[in-house]
Amino acid sequence: MTQDVEMKEQPAPSNSFTSSSPSTLHHLKEIASLIEIGAYDREARRVLRAIRLTMALRRKLKASVLSSFLSFALAPGSEALTRLSSYLPKEDEHEMEVDTATTAAQPPAKHSLPELEIYCYLLVLIFLIDQKKYDEAKACSSASIARLKNLNRRTLDVLAARLYFYYSLCYELTGNLAEVRSNLLALHRIATLRHDELGQETLLNLLLRNYLHYNLYDQAEKLRSKAPRFEAHSNQQFCRYLFYLGKIRTIQLEYTDAKECLLQAARKAPVAALGFRVQCNKWAIIVRLLLGEIPERTVFMQKGMEKALRPYFELTNAVRIGDLELFRSVAEKFLSTFSSDRTNNLIVRLRHNVIRTGLRNISISYSRISLADVAKKLTLDSVADAECIVAKAIRDGAIDATLDHSNQCMLSKETGDIYSTTEPQTAFNSRIAFCLNMHNEAVRALRFPPNSHKEKESAEKRRERQQQEQELAKHIAEEDDDEF
């Protein structure tokens, strides 16, 4: 491969210049070579590794390093080079001199690989976003998306998916998400046509995020139900998808589904993604409260999340005690936090749960209590209210009691021995099913190097293997005979 040979000549001159960050540029060049190898072998894994390495370098990117990398990777005078260089700020004189020195030193062996070009776009975009130059980032990302539409190579998928993500991010940071929506939809269509699964995933998540940002739960659900089946190729995308799905289900009052999704998202998320896990946990706590269960204290005490989850902790306390007054004061106290988390409407729905829990406590503690006392304990407005609420609670099966209208009191029934029913069996069953499910998913998630099954066995190896199998069979047969 002539290209590879040329590549090997490159690193030598680059080490000679005295720029302030030789290692960063060196790393970038290594990454570039990795991408090239990946492109030639058609293996997306190498490109993935390249991107992971880039993320590690993110902090150290500087304009000078970038411009020298750009001139290295892209053909001089190419449209991409001029466009990208215009986004980078002009550095002071000293740096410029060093740059021109290095560019003169290197022989211009450019391979115009589209992968490298897109990779350069990605680098510049990341740099601009980190520098908070959002307008330029917007322009850069739009240009890259336009360029991507013309290219149709599978190895580009990984880079493209990242690009889409940053494209949406810079629009979101400037508050113009709605503009991007039609573009994202078109890109999703294209990705589906090209069977670009990673791109499909990423774009679907970005679209869902877009809709949820504007509270358009209805449209988000329509898109999600009609879009092609979600195959999880990347753990991070799957976590995001679960989180958005959980949110949609919560708003639609399907709390059991929502709880499952949100808890799974919180579990699968990488430990480093603290903000994401905090959000998942917030919503999961509220959903559990809405379902009537009280989350344990350990949920709130997870490392790094204590401060963020404090308002929810106090809320859970109020619900657990069943005190409407306390609930109202907590809701008011943390109104701003809840509004920024967009959980305000859900908290309003919790009022009903507070009353139920309070009622349950009363029903367990008293065998007979007058409705006036119930109203007083629950701080309800009137006795008639209390009567209706208790009646509904009985109908829904939340408490086990009867009402006596003429005496205006509530009589609780005895709760029998729970172990004589099938309740323990059902509880065990759900846990067993969960563990087995987890096992199946783990097996399915095993990945093998994709080309390993294609290796043809040489004749010799085959003979050897067959011999071994025969011996084994004889051995087993002998053992069986021995037993008799």
Add this chain to the structure above:
Amino acid sequence: MDLKEVSQQFERFKAAFVKNDFDTCANLLSQLKVLLTKFRSLPPLFENTPNAVNELLLAREIYEHAVVLSVKIEDQDAFERDFFQLKPYYTDVGSRLPPSKQEYLILGLNLLRLLVQNRIAEFHTELELLSATALENPCIKHAVELEQSFMEGAYNRVLTARQTAPHETYVYFMDLLAKTVRDEIAGCSEKAYDYLSINDARQMLLFSSDQELLEYVKEEHPEWEVKNGSVIFQKAKESTPCKEIPSLQLINQTLSYARELERIV
């Protein structure tokens, strides 16, 4: 000049509307809708013609009246259709036009309709779309509080809310709601009380006379018994906690365990 034509038709429509002449209204409305298709600045085209703002304003007014008309003729499907046509005028074009006086009223009506049809999930989805200022508006607040009382089970509050309806158009939906509430109360009382005296039952179910109560019981709940001046609810015979084992379920579960365990290599 299309604009003038449409405006004239609309004036005629409004006149018929005030006179409560619903047939002419319906006819004129269909004519108006056909004329509206000629305007290119309306959804879904949203072109920017010079008259765009006026056309949009006029179209919005027409649809608002259509919605109120559908309430008056008690056609819920027509309400839904017209409301969906009206929605883009509030959401997408809302920034370009001056706010409509009837906007909150119509949004409140829609929420109420969803509540009456028991489409609570959609109710909440719609609620999410409303801004904080919208939630303060009495029309919308009314619907929200109604839903809360309904969920909690404080049905008496629901029925008193009928008196405090912010607008006369709400009355139709409140009546429908009253009927649903009555069914709910009956269901709850069945489970909660052993028996109720006729007077109490009448009060709770909001009948004005014993006769109505008896008819209701005969029609809807034949399993209740009425004797000795009280209504006795059919207490589900305290079935002895059945000692039988739900065998089918257990078999299914055990089989699935066996299958999964076999798969473990």
